[in-house]
Amino acid sequence: xxxxxxxxxxxxxxxxxxxxxxxxxxxxxxxxxxxxxxxxxxxxxxxxxxxxxxxxxxxxxxxxxxxxxxxxxxxxxxxxxxxxxxxxxxxxxxxxxxxxxxxxxxxxxxxxxxxxxxxxxxxxxxxxxxxxxxxxxxxxxxxxxxxxxxxxxxxxxxxxxxxxxxxxxxxxxxxxxxxxxxxxxxxxxxxxxxxxxxxxxxxxxxxxxxxxxxxxxxxxxxxxxxxxxxxxxxxxxxxxxxxxxxxxxxxxxxxxxxxxxxxxxxxxxxxxxxxxxxxxxxxxxxxxxxxxxxxxxxxxxxxxxxxxxxxxxxxxxxxxxxxxxxxxxxxxxxxxxxxxxxxxxxxxxxxxxxxxxxxxxxxxxxxxxxxxxxxxxxxxxxxxxxxxxxxxxxxxxxxxxxxxxxxxxxxxxxxxxxxxxxxxxxxxxxxxxxxxxxxxxxxxxxxxxxxxxxxxxxxxxxxxxxxxxxxxxxxxxxxxxxxxxxxxxxxxxxxxxxxxxxxxxxxxxxxxxxxxxxxxxxxxxxxxxxxxxxxxxxxxxxxxxxxxxxxxxxxxxxxxxxxxxxxxxxxxxxxxxxxxxxxxxxxxxxxxxxxxxxxxxxxxxxxxxxxxxxxxxxxxxxxxxxxxxxxxxxxxxxxxxxxxxxxxxxxxxxxxxxxxxxxxxxxxx
Ligand code: WTA
Numbered sequence: 020x021x022x023x024x025x026x027x028x029x030x031x032x033x034x035x036x037x038x039x040x041x042x043x044x045x046x047x048x049x050x051x052x053x054x055x056x057x058x059x060x061x062x063x064x065x066x067x068x069x070x071x072x073x074x075x076x077x078x079x080x081x082x083x084x085x086x087x088x089x090x091x092x093x094x095x096x097x098x099x100x101x102x103x104x105x106x107x108x109x110x111x112x113x114x115x116x117x118x119x120x121x122x123x124x125x126x127x128x129x130x131x132x133x134x135x136x137x138x139x140x141x142x143x144x145x146x147x148x149x150x151x152x153x154x155x156x157x158x159x160x161x162x163x164x165x166x167x168x169x170x171x172x173x174x175x176x177x178x179x180x181x182x183x184x185x186x187x188x189x190x191x192x193x194x195x196x197x198x199x200x201x202x203x204x205x206x207x208x209x210x211x212x213x214x215x216x217x218x219x220x221x222x223x224x225x226x227x228x229x230x231x232x233x234x235x236x237x238x239x240x241x242x243x244x245x246x247x248x249x250x251x252x253x254x255x256x257x258x259x260x261x262x263x264x265x266x267x268x269x270x271x272x273x274x275x276x277x278x279x280x281x282x283x284x285x286x287x288x289x290x291x292x293x294x295x296x297x298x299x300x301x302x303x304x305x306x307x308x309x310x311x312x313x314x315x316x317x318x319x320x321x322x323x324x325x326x327x328x329x330x331x332x333x334x335x336x337x338x339x340x341x342x343x344x345x346x347x348x349x350x351x352x353x354x355x356x357x358x359x360x361x362x363x364x365x366x367x368x369x370x371x372x373x374x375x376x377x378x379x380x381x382x383x384x385x386x387x388x389x390x391x392x393x394x395x396x397x398x399x400x401x402x403x404x405x406x407x408x409x410x411x412x413x414x415x416x417x418x419x420x421x422x423x424x425x426x427x428x429x430x431x432x433x434x435x436x437x438x439x440x441x442x443x444x445x446x447x448x449x450x451x452x453x454x455x456x457x458x459x460x461x462x463x464x465x466x467x468x469x470x471x472x473x474x475x476x477x478x479x480x481x482x483x484x485x486x487x488x489x490x491x492x493x494x495x496x497x498x499x500x501x502x503x504x505x506x507x508x509x510x511x512x513x514x515x516x517x518x519x520x521x522x523x524x525x526x527x528x529x530x531x532x533x534x535x536x537x538x539x540x541x542x543x544x545x546x547x548x549x550x551x552x553x554x555x556x557x558x559x560x561x562x563x564x565x566x567x568x569x570x571x572x573x574x575x576x577x578x579x580x581x582x583x584x585x586x587x588x589x590x591x592x593x594x595x596x597x598x599x600x601x602x603x604x605x606x607x608x609x610x611x612x613x614x615x616x617x618x619x620x621x622x623x624x625x626x627x628x629x630x631x632x633x634x635x636x637x638x639x640x641x642x643x644x645x646x647x648x649x650x651x652x653x654x655x656x657x658x659x660x661x662x663x664x665x666x667x668x669x670x671x672x673x674x675x676x677x678x679x680x681x682x683x684x685x686x687x688x
Pocket of ligand 1: 453537565
């Protein structure tokens with residue numbers, strides 16, 4: 020993305036962020052502050068200590084884990100391109116599954132680790148204790164070893180939101196295999212790309228998933244993926260019987276999960292891992308090329324996921340924590356599995372969707388399980404807000420203590436609805452800003468310490484040094500708007516792009532040398548609060564999911580009737596951003612509704628439903644510079660229905676193409 024972000028963001032976001040006054044302060048409620056582990060002066064003191072002496076601070080925090088060998092080296096970091104390294108706790112040894120399971124057995128063996136709530140509310144929920152979870156993880160870990168999976172091997176997990184998803188992740192961690200979870204909404208092509216990139220030996224899937232009453236053919240998708248080139252590394256597919264739906268089993272490759280796992284011993288010697296050994300790979304979209312495999316390692320990640328989880332939610336022993344994300348995203352990794360379980364907490368896993376059977380479902384689940392800490396995405400809040408207060412108000416929700424949001428900027432209107440209606444003006448909201456790359460929260464309120472402002476992620480977490488830079492990389496002081504960078508490392512930072520160290524450095528450390536570039540635009544107000552304005556690169560954030568414009572474009576041009584395509588984000592009331600595609604057809608083809616549908620279906624098939632264009636406009640030509648570069652700034656303005664803001668078009672090779680695009684643009688009703 021060139022040397023500088025455009026700061027274009029989108030009108031919806033930056034508009035809302037700048038409209039919201041810095042004055043609207045929601046102080047920490049007195050009762051919350053009184054019961055909180057970290058209060059305002061604690062935050063200020065600890066933050067100052069954490070940046071003054073990060074070694075001492077993070078050495079202390081690391082004591083929260085059980086180490087086989089306690090680290091003596093804490094922080095070994097240089098963002099200098101000549102001497103680049105990011106290593107935390109580098110001589111420490113530990114096992115993540117032991118930290119999430121074994122060490123709780125003595126004191127919390129009978130405590131519920133996971134509550135499982137099915138898609139269908141008529142299905143009985145399940146409560147899995149730490150003891151039972153430990154046994155299930157050990158059985159699968161033994162089974163994986165018996166199938167030849169060894170430390171360092173990659174295992175792909177393509178499962179619905181069922182307990183086995185957490186079991187599978189922890190079983191990999193137990194034997195030192197690197198898991199890579201692929202979201203159940205991704206297509207066979209996307210699964211195949213990810214398998215090919217990391218060379219998985221084994222895939223764990225289920226017969227089918229169910230969401231909102233609809234079946235998802237997971238096993239069939241894996242079958243289709245494994246027919247695609249580059250997937251021959253896969254030797255075994257384990258299939259969880261979930262719905263009981265019919266699937267093709269191809270022997271000897273495919274094995275029923277229960278047949279392989281049930282007879283295994285329920286203890287398993289954990290692999291002793293170095294803190295810097297990989298824990299997992301998670302693919303995420305960037306501005307160019309195919310999704311990249313974000314690699315997280317064991318020690319630093321687990322310290323950071325568990326500590327942020329405890330602090331941001333002011334976790335207490337009896338809390339019931341519900342994060343509505345899917346385990347296919349980083350939020351599910353850090354705040355359904357690793358953070359909560361390392362903390363010995365009770366976490367809820369929900370198979371379904373917010374509006375099934377009706378839009379009261381989230382709150383019914385809250386009441387049913389007496390959820391105290393609730394964590395969701397702005398897109399869900401906006402979708403539910405549309406249904407009015409009724410579905411919320413008919414539920415009790417008095418168990419709720421703290422509300423959280425993540426994934427995209429939250430517009431102040433949705434924030435206030437969440438606060439007033441869902442939380443009955445009682446529960447602090449933590450608007451947590453972070454990324455797949457960061458492993459855990461970097462900018463977030465701590466509920467007992469930091470007063471909130473609707474739409475602001477507020478202040479940095481311990482040890483995190485954010486800064487705002489202008490297009491030339493100059494660090495701006497005080498009130499400022501620009502691109503968000505982080506000046507120093509934190510333990511949960513990604514270590515590399517799997518198999519491509521150079522891409523890691525090029526993507527995150529070249530734009531502004533010596534700093535980690537987040538890809539986000541940001542404003543800092545007079546109180547030092549941070550307001551994320553959205554992506555400044557070619558990544559679109561659709562309902563909190565990252566989609567690279569390049570990925571959608573390459574899916575479109577892989578259709579034989581498409582000559583060229585350009586994709587941008589546009590403001591969308593519920594999704595935050597929608598996908599707007601401009602398509603130039605090959606000569607002789609006619610753009611009509613049937614072809615439009617065909618192309619949308621094609622993208623769904625190539626990537627998955629989350630990448631479906633919301634609007635597709637025929638473009639006889641695309642605005643290009645004389646050197647052939649597509650001017651996305653212009654396409655974004657047309658998609659935003661703001662043709663009066665096109666700016667200078669005189670440098671275009673053929674300025675007249677713009678008029679045609681403006682005339683045929685989508686005008687929202
Ligand atoms: C956006 C999800 C504003 C941001 C954890 C970031 C947010 C991208 C927030 C990462 C927030 C996430 N406020 N924007 N509270 N949280 N984002 O990797 O643009 O799926 O760069 O990680 O989501 O998305 P990712």
